Amino acid sequence: MGNKIENKLKALLKEGKKALAWLIDPDKIVEDLSFLQQVKEMSQLNLDFIFIGGSLIEKNDIDRIIKLIKEVDSELPILLFPGSVVQFSNHADGILFLSLISGRNPDLLIGQHVTIAPLLAKSNLEVLPTGYMLIDGGVATSVNYISQTIPLPNNKPELAVATALAGSFLGLRYFYLDAGSGAKKPVSSAIIQNVKKAVSAPIIVGGGLDSLEKVKIAYQAGADLVVIGNGAEKNLSLLTEALEYINVLNLSLNIN
Ligand SMILES: CC(C)=CCC/C(C)=C/CC/C(C)=C/CC/C(C)=C/COP(=O)(O)OP(=O)(O)O
Numbered sequence: 001m002g003n004k005i006e007n008k009l010k011a012l013l014k015e016g017k018k019a020l021a022w023l024i025d026p027d028k029i030v031e032d033l034s035f036l037q038q039v040k041e042m043s044q045l046n047l048d049f050i051f052i053g054g055s056l057i058e059k060n061d062i063d064r065i066i067k068l069i070k071e072v073d074s075e076l077p078i079l080l081f082p083g084s085v086v087q088f089s090n091h092a093d094g095i096l097f098l099s100l101i102s103g104r105n106p107d108l109l110i111g112q113h114v115t116i117a118p119l120l121a122k123s124n125l126e127v128l129p130t131g132y133m134l135i136d137g138g139v140a141t142s143v144n145y146i147s148q149t150i151p152l153p154n155n156k157p158e159l160a161v162a163t164a165l166a167g168s169f170l171g172l173r174y175f176y177l178d179a180g181s182g183a184k185k186p187v188s189s190a191i192i193q194n195v196k197k198a199v200s201a202p203i204i205v206g207g208g209l210d211s212l213e214k215v216k217i218a219y220q221a222g223a224d225l226v227v228i229g230n231g232a233e234k235n236l237s238l239l240t241e242a243l244e245y246i247n248v249l250n251l252s253l254n255i256n
Pocket residue numbers: 025053054055056081082083084085097098099100108109112113116132142143146147181182
């Protein structure tokens with residue numbers, strides 16, 4: 001197992017730089033050629049990561065999609081963002097090894113992890129131990145239903161901080177604050193700021209970030225890595241705008 005992804009995230013964090021991940025739902029790719037053209041465009045704009053996964057997927061073609069992306073850009077890191085153990089591919093570069101620490105569903109805290117651990121040990125995938133925290137985004141999401149858990153309240157930063165601290169004491173090295181796919185309200189700035197202050201790990205934020213304004217607010221509150229899924233499905237230019245925004249920001253850090 002390499003540590004290329006960990007090194008990249010650590011370097012970003014050290015320099016205060018921001019990163020972006022495009023969450024691809026494998027079920028929503030309608031036409032390979034135009035999809036690959038989009039990947040090419042984003043990779044030219046320095047997209048940092050592709051996340052691939054979903055709470056529930058109907059087609060099992062993650063392998064094929066990853067191979068296609070690799071043909072266009074073999075350097076762009078692809079991370080599995082799995083809703084369950086069935087969403088596995090040896091062709092990815094890494095896996096967000098999510099433990100759903102906002103919930104009390106043992107299968108998603110440690111169960112599925114035991115099932116997949118021997119496979120992971122034999123693979124070349126980089127494993128990123130990630131505390132996955134669902135935050136109430138104002139609508140019931142697929143993940144709420146699939147995981148059968150209740151999210152953390154969006155207006156109680158102290159609960160989110162306690163959860164992240166516990167995850168950190170357990171050794172988790174990344175935290176993903178997720179308001180859920182298509183959330184009405186993204187994770188609040190107060191939660192991002194307080195969790196960021198409490199733990200030294202990279203903070204990933206996603207869910208309902210469907211405008212540049214919302215993306216900027218997440219970064220300004222302290223998100224190190226922002227994830228855009230639905231927003232890009234509706235309008236790919238959101239990804240372009242977000243990448244242009246962080247490119248300028250990151251460049252200014254090089255100069256100063
Ligand atoms: C450790 C392994 C391999 C598996 C367990 C993984 C865990 C703990 C998952 C937590 C619960 C879960 C179901 C997460 C899904 C996260 C995800 C990929 C969300 C993407 O958004 P969707 O929920 O698919 O959005 P739509 O339904 O709108 O497409």
